[in-house]
Amino acid sequence: MKTYLAIDQGTTSSRAILFDQTGKALFSAQEEFTQIFPESGWVEHDPEEIWDSVVSVCEAVLTQADAANIPVSGIAITNQRETTLIWDRNTGNPIYNAIVWQDRRTSETCNALRQAGYEEMVAAKAGLVIDPYFSASKASWILDHVDGARSRADAGELAFGTIETFLIWRLTNGASHVSDATNAARTSLMNIADGNWDPELCALFNVPQSLLPAIVDSSGQLGISHDVLGRRLPILSAIGDQQAAAVGQACIVPGAIKSTYGTGCFVILHTGEEIIRSSNRLLSTVAWQINGKRAYALEGSIFIAGAVVQWLRDGMKIIDSASETEALAAGMDGNEGLYMVPAFTGLGAPWWHAEARGAVYGITRDTGPAHFARAALESVAYQTYDLFAAMAQDGMRPSRLRVDGGMAANGWLMQFLSNILDIPVDRPQVLETTALGAAMLAGLADGAYETLEDMAESWQLEAQFEPSLGTAERRKLLSGWSEAVTKTRTEIR
16 A cells, blocks of 8 residues: 655645545644735745745654554645745755735736736736736746846746745755646746747746746656655655645546635636636636646636635634634524625636725624624635636536535535535545645556546545525625625725
């Protein structure tokens, strides 16, 4: 029985989970790290703190595996996407903090590119909208704001990468400077049709190609870890977290769809070998690349999902733990007209308003913690509905949804989601599908599985939620949400 150490480097924490080839989690460890907010709309991470947290959780899991006399076959990596780093090729030291995917500091730059008429070209090549969310404008900002960075980049002294690239670099002591195709596809610099860095996109965002890693498969021999973990292990997979969740959810058949509820919410619809071009500002992206062959997906990205509950806990001090929200929401008969639009870092798909900020509508003298908790949870379902509505306008109407991520454990939210979408919602036995998907791809590279279909056999249903809301009530709730979003967008200055 082979086992794989899955590194799940997320937005608020780093996790390591040891899976066996049946998909069973044997050991795990998790460590949170600091969220840095230098200015309004800016979000950063300390790369060294991320690295230390990854090493720490890996060592904790490997220690447990050694104690149980369980050998580890290799490493799998999945990561927060779009978060951007640039580091010195000689020392491996970052020249600036990691700029997180949620960061909005390049809004003006992106607005200028849109106004100059480049959005159609970027969509055609990269499959993306022009938005601060993606890595290219972040990388350019670092080069423009760190003394001497541009000249050093031009001289080949610096390296760019998203988190998986940085981790592989560090694990291999600089021997591997690579990015898997799913992460490369989120930079706005890769042509998703041919799988290569695009010179025209690099020139548009002013990112020198000398910075860029080699684009590689999501599953394969990506490098060998040096003794930082006390042993040499092959790195067998790297994949962006949302694509990894799609693999872990066995969404391997075109038309299969999953939604992951973590810090944000990300809906991925597998489209097979075909690149579907959305007319409603959804993203065309790479689902995975294996043996040089890419599968594609249509994606809707919501910036704030679990983060709104984290805000209630840490920012507003309304709750002590995220789990409290389920009972608070369930204890109410309705939302009493309260709507929360959690545009803390702008609105994602299908609106793409980087300047939008959060708002709460319908507050009365009776509004209390339970109202805020329920409105926060409802906002996640409403935002998911907006993505499904955009997909429907593009001609795709999924008949059921697979869910995962930490928020999927909230039974009240999953039932409300089913009610609002008016389709069944399936929750798997393993909610950590992001790490599981990465481990599966490592097993594919290692011969534990022969095909994606073999991997999918381990998926098992834990609970199914069926819609139980009347049409009139559903329309009423959605009308109130639509009005709240319209007000929030209108108030953008």
